[in-house]
Amino acid sequence: MKVNVKFFALGRELVGNNSLEIELGESDNIKNLIERLQNEHPKFKELKSFVVAVNMEYADMQKSLNDGDEVAIIPPVSGG
Amino acid sequence: MKKNIPEIENTSTDLAKEEYIRYSRHLILPEVGEEGQRELKAASVLIVGAGGLGSPATFYLAAAGVGTIGIADFDNVELVNLQRQIIHGTGDIGHPKVDSAASKMRAVNPLIKVKKIPEKLSSENAMQIIKDYDVVIDGTDNFPTRYLLNDACVLSGKPYVYGSIYRFEGQASVFATELGPCYRCLYPEPPPPNLVPSCEEGGVLGILPGIIGSIQAAEAIKLVLNIGESLAGQLLLFDALRMEFSKLKIRKNEDCPVCGKNPSVTELIDYDQFCGITADAEDNLNITPLQLKQKMDNGDDILLLDVREEIEYKINRIEGGQLIPLYLVPLKMNELDRSKEIIIYCRNGIRSMDALRNLKAAGFEKVKNLAGGINAWIDQIDPTLQKY
Numbered sequence: 001m002k003v004n005v006k007f008f009a010l011g012r013e014l015v016g017n018n019s020l021e022i023e024l025g026e027s028d029n030i031k032n033l034i035e036r037l038q039n040e041h042p043k044f045k046e047l048k049s050f051v052v053a054v055n056m057e058y059a060d061m062q063k064s065l066n067d068g069d070e071v072a073i074i075p076p077v078s079g080g
Numbered sequence: 081m082k083k084n085i086p087e088i089e090n091t092s093t094d095l096a097k098e099e100y101i102r103y104s105r106h107l108i109l110p111e112v113g114e115e116g117q118r119e120l121k122a123a124s125v126l127i128v129g130a131g132g133l134g135s136p137a138t139f140y141l142a143a144a145g146v147g148t149i150g151i152a153d154f155d156n157v158e159l160v161n162l163q164r165q166i167i168h169g170t171g172d173i174g175h176p177k178v179d180s181a182a183s184k185m186r187a188v189n190p191l192i193k194v195k196k197i198p199e200k201l202s203s204e205n206a207m208q209i210i211k212d213y214d215v216v217i218d219g220t221d222n223f224p225t226r227y228l229l230n231d232a233c234v235l236s237g238k239p240y241v242y243g244s245i246y247r248f249e250g251q252a253s254v255f256a257t258e259l260g261p262c263y264r265c266l267y268p269e270p271p272p273p274n275l276v277p278s279c280e281e282g283g284v285l286g287i288l289p290g291i292i293g294s295i296q297a298a299e300a301i302k303l304v305l306n307i308g309e310s311l312a313g314q315l316l317l318f319d320a321l322r323m324e325f326s327k328l329k330i331r332k333n334e335d336c337p338v339c340g341k342n343p344s345v346t347e348l349i350d351y352d353q354f355c356g357i358t359a360d361a362e363d364n365l366n367i368t369p370l371q372l373k374q375k376m377d378n379g380d381d382i383l384l385l386d387v388r389e390e391i392e393y394k395i396n397r398i399e400g401g402q403l404i405p406l407y408l409v410p411l412k413m414n415e416l417d418r419s420k421e422i423i424i425y426c427r428n429g430i431r432s433m434d435a436l437r438n439l440k441a442a443g444f445e446k447v448k449n450l451a452g453g454i455n456a457w458i459d460q461i462d463p464t465l466q467k468y
Contacts, residue, residue, distance in 0.1 A: 008317065009246045010276055013407075043407075049271045051315070057329040058266075058315075072328065074317065076267045077246035079279040080133045080221035080289065 001026055001067035003033065008074045011050065014043040024065060030054070031061040033071065050075045093118040093147070099191065103145050111307045117145060123304040124148035126210055128201055128229060129219030130177040131155075132279070132289030133243050133296060135167035137217050140297040142185035142192055146304070149185060150213055152197035153177040164286035201225060203348035206232040215300045217241045219293065221278060223270045224351035230255055230263035231348055234339045239303050239312070243296040246276070248285050250292035250318040253311045253330070254299055256339065260312035265333035265340075270355040274434045281430060288320055365436060366451040369460045372423060376400065383420040387435045388427060388454075396465040398425065398457055406431045409438055418444055425450035425457070427468075 006019045015037070024033060030052050038045045052059050053072040065071070095103070095117060106112045106120075125146050127134045130153040141149050157165075157172040157180060165177075172180035178196040185194050197209060201220075206228055210216055216238050218229050226244070233240035233256040240256040242263060255262045295316065302308045315328045337344045375382055384401035386393060393403050404412050406426070416422060422444060424432040429452050436449045450457065458465045 008319075009249050046275060047271075049267055049269050051266050051328075051330070053328040053330075056326065058331060072317075072326075074251075074315070074328070076223070076271055076276065077244045077249065077251060078221060078223045078226060078276060079245040079247075079282075079284055080129055080131055080219050080243070 001065065003065050003069045003071050005033070005037070006070065006072045008072065009077050010075045011044070011047055011073050014046055015041045027064065029062055029064045030059055030071070033065065034061070047075055093121040095121070099145065102191070106144070112305060116305045120145045120301070120304055121147040123215070124150065124213045125215045125217060125300050125304070126150040126152065126213040127217045127219055128152045128225070129221065130165070130167060130181040131161065131219055131221060132164045132245065132284070133293040134181070134217070134219030135165050136290050136293035137219060137297040137300070138167050138181050138185050139188060140294060141300065142188040144301055145189065146192060148193045148195065150195040150197055151178050151181045152199065152201060152209065153181070154198055154200040164284065164289055166290065201228060203228065203350065206348060207236060210236055210238060213238065215239050215241060215303050217296050217300055218243060224355045224357065226263060227270065227354060228348065228351045231338050231345060234262050235347070241296045241299045241303070243292040245279070245284060245288050245292055247282055248288060248320045250288055252292055252295045252299070252316040252318070253314060254303065257312040259332065261330050261332040262336060262339040264338050265336045266315065266330060273356045274430065280428070285320055291320070292318065365447070365449050367423060367448040368451055369457045372450055373461050381420050383417060383422045385416070385422055385424045385435070386426070387424055387431050392427065392468070395468050396454060398454060401425070406435055409435050413439060413442055413444070416444070421446040421448065423448045423450060425453050427453045428455055429453040
């Protein structure tokens with residue numbers, strides 16, 4: 001299945017892209033997606049703290065994914 | 081939301097004749113009206129940080145007639161602030177930020193009460209400072225203070241109007257409401273120190289805090305008036321380059337150590353420690369600009385490493401150095417000659433210290449950080465270089 005991953009802030013810089021389409025296994029969840037991203041984009045491993053949302057709703061690492069899901073990965077920012 | 085606003089006690093919040101005219105555009109809104117304007121007059125809002133985010137909030141809350149506005153900032157105005165901190169002007173440089181913020185607010189609206197708090201918020205004073213206010217707006221620029229404000233607001237039962245920015249992007253929400261999440265529900269762990277560049281290190285589009293800060297002011301006003309749908313339970317994301325807003329649904333973490341069912345944080349903690357910021361036992365790793373100059377004049381066998389971005393290198397540089405932007409240091413460090421003394425610099429000495437830690441962790445022993453960066457070099461050694 002394919003999911004569209006949107007990156008924000010530092011995540012964009014570490015991955016080098018605003019969004020990526022990722023091909024996953026049928027029963028994959030967020031944790032699997034994060035591991036895939038870390039393997040394919042080693043700099044992404046620097047991001048230890050982030051919020052994940054699936055289709056505009058907060059999701060935890062166990063949430064399973066479906067074909068066509070939009071996943072957002074939002075690191076914290078602190079500028080003011 | 082009305083639960084968070086204390087009962088109007090004895091202060092007269094009747095509107096004076098002038099106020100009927102001043103706030104006319106509020107009064108004719110069905111959702112506001114006279115009652116709403118009196119609620120604004122009775123309300124007290126604290127803005128922590130008179131900087132990029134705080135600036136629009138101070139203007140708009142004063143204009144809206146919020147009866148008491150507290151403005152907390154321990155800093156003085158600097159030239160470098162004026163690109164985005166619009167509450168301050170050129171004539172305010174060198175003076176406390178709370179002074180220019182207060183005087184601009186009073187100029188907009190002399191009928192409100194402005195309380196200046198020229199102090200740094202800490203675990204020692206935060207609870208005492210915020211207890212007099214109904215709503216707290218976060219205009220700060222660092223993680224420890226954000227966690228501090230979040231926790232203090234949860235513990236005090238005050239809504240925490242959050243906003244933060246990074247380069248061209250912003251976030252906003254309302255945390256610490258009874259049913260909604262707090263900041264820690266979203267980000268239980270702070271990022272490693274120095275991973276996320278501040279505005280000083282990473283740059284920021286000047287207009288950006290203007291937008292996010294205005295959104296925070298709007299949320300504070302909505303909370304006071306109890307109208308509309310607040311951002312509690314939602315995280316607003318903004319991308320200025322694409323002019324895109326998106327909202328994510330977020331929810332309270334029942335196991336949150338601060339606002340969950342069984343909170344383990346029942347009083348304020350040491351937030352610098354929480355965020356991994358320790359006092360620099362790294363002083364002996366620093367080298368002053370004068371010491372560097374002496375080494376260069378002596379012909380010492382040093383390797384001068386510049387870890388800034390190319391775009392900065394184009395503006396100025398210390399001659400004789402090698403450029404490896406910070407993000408490339410882990411990849412290229414093995415190209416560096418370990419037998420030489422490596423002296424690292426950046427603009428202010430922050431990123432270079434980060435690079436130094438990286439090199440040390442990789443076994444480099446002879447490494448030093450140029451304290452104060454090229455800015456200190458320009459001040460003390462070579463003022464012909466262009467500062468930025």
